Amino acid sequence: MKAKTITESQQQYIIFFLGSRKFGVNITQTREILDSKNLTSVPDSPEFIRGIINLRGSVVPVIDLHVRLNVNQKKEDKNNKKIIIVELDGITAGMMVDDVKEIKGLTREEIVNLPELCKNVDSDYIEGVGRTDSDELLLLLDLAKILSRKEIKDLKRVDQVDREVQEEN
Numbered sequence: 001m002k003a004k005t006i007t008e009s010q011q012q013y014i015i016f017f018l019g020s021r022k023f024g025v026n027i028t029q030t031r032e033i034l035d036s037k038n039l040t041s042v043p044d045s046p047e048f049i050r051g052i053i054n055l056r057g058s059v060v061p062v063i064d065l066h067v068r069l070n071v072n073q074k075k076e077d078k079n080n081k082k083i084i085i086v087e088l089d090g091i092t093a094g095m096m097v098d099d100v101k102e103i104k105g106l107t108r109e110e111i112v113n114l115p116e117l118c119k120n121v122d123s124d125y126i127e128g129v130g131r132t133d134s135d136e137l138l139l140l141l142d143l144a145k146i147l148s149r150k151e152i153k154d155l156k157r158v159d160q161v162d163r164e165v166q167e168e169n
Contacts (some may be wrong), residue, residue, distance in 0.1 A: 010105030013130065013140060014084065016097040018071040022138040023097075024104070024130050029086055029143045033100050036081040046151065050096050055085065061155055062094035068146060073098075086143050089152050095143060106130050111140065 013024035014033070039051030039062055050064040062083055066073045083094040111128045125145040130138045147155070 010107050013104050013106055015101045015104050015138065016082065016084070017099045017101060018065055018069065018097055019073055021071060022101070022136065023065075024106070024138050024140045025084065025143055026127070026140070027103060031085040031087065031092070034083045034085065034094070036083060036096070046154065053083070053094060055092070055094075058092065060085070060092050060094050062096050063146070064096045065146075066096075084143075088144060088147065088155065091152070091155055093155060095146070104130075104132070106132075106140075114139075 012027040014027055014030060015022060015024050017023075034055075037053045039053060041051045042049060042061075045061075048063055048067040050062045050067075052059050052061050054060075065071070081096050081098060082100045083096055084100070085092060085094050087093075110131045112131070113128055114126050125142050127140040127142045130140050132138065
């Protein structure tokens, strides 16, 4: 398989799966991709928070994108997930996905706006629709807009508690 060269007129997107659906996120919004780790569940946390992980000494909340985006999860897909680490308004968070397929360059011509009929009040996180060589469509997400301001504020509280615990040690 020949590797494709990404030109300056393209933006790079990480292509990932949730169930049988393909999504993309601009690589500039991500820090790293991890294999699934042991998650520690947090009682009374919002439903979309899958748990927390230890990332090089920091406690990082992990958001289950299946729940957040209301995408059905296949029963056999419960294990071997990937976690995309991102920065959201100054805090580090993980986005749990089924699998990461590739990094793909898309030109402006290959990205179109979501049709008006498909737009929902809560769909500000959809950056556009990417068209690939094989005529597949994939939703391009803006991970900075996945969570509401209140939800980010809640995550900041978890982050602040983590920093205070680290300072005590």
